[in-house]
Amino acid sequence: MTTVPIATEAFCWSCHAPHVGGHFCAACGKIQPLPRGADYFAFFGLPQKLWIDCAQLEQLFHQLSWKLHPDNFVCASEYERELSLERSSQLNDAYRALRDPIARVEYLLASGGMREEGAARQQAPPELLEEVFELNESLDDLRTARSRSLGTDGGKTAALKQRLEAEEKKFEAKLGEVDEELKRIAGEWDAALDAGADEAKRKALMARMNDVLNRRRYIRNLVANVQKELAEA
């Protein structure tokens, strides 16, 4: 390295040996503070890829929880106890974010600045809106029918319920399609990383995943709404 490191985390806080990352100093074994802007993938020593072996991740999680656990630091200095707490809570956050494939994509996009409010306008896909509107109207009809009749309308509520159930199936199928699409783009992302893709290519893939995630959230909220209404009907 030719540049003079400014960040203190380039050296171990205790023995001042150069520190290149990792939870502990390679020279003296002391626990290290979290570097600024540390990402969850790096926390587990993983590349920023979207395909993760969940069994391996779980194993890493258990190993790290055991190593970083505050119980190991009861006799250590107050600073080290603090670091252990900090790293343990980061470990839990990181594990939660990476263990679920959707949360993992969300995390990747958020760390790439894609999920911030106003960063990219969150517009609903127009081809969905018409169907979404109709579904909401059916939901409304069901609510009205229910509040008026309380179930004594000779099958009208039942017919509405049936229609909604059919629509709900349709949207659940859509959710499956969206998940497949997300999986495909995630595969492209991993391949692009392997191929050393440049910033522009990576941003383009992130934007595509962002679109799919938006659509996914929209559909998922709808399905949840319909399920709630149907359960009450």
Next chain:
Amino acid sequence: MAYSDKVVEHYNNPRNVGSLDKNDPNVGTGLVGAPECGDVMKLQMKVNPQTQVIEEAKFKTFGCGSAIASSSLATEWVKGKTVEEALTIKNTDIVKELSLPPVKIHCSVLAEDAIKAALNDWKKKQGSDATAEQPAAAAQQ
């Protein structure tokens, strides 16, 4: 979070709820949605082709109180305005009028988008009525 009195008032007494015939050539329909909250908003306006004045406006919104209030207010504001005037309505005007908190600003954005979408739809319909003149205009260029 507490809604402002104006939001509550619009929510309890929404103005101009309903729909217009979307196949009417003088009716523009705008359908917009916000994925973060699952809101959908439909705004329709009937424009007098001679005067360009918006004579009627209707909305139907599925969403939170702020989304309903924003679209209700939008229909009130556009009525009686010309198309050009209506297009100058900004989401920030709606935010101010309804005292929307920062987390609800996207509802006002949605309302502005809906106005624009409806008037675009109307303009497109007007344009398609006049398609016979367009090729000649293009040929002159």
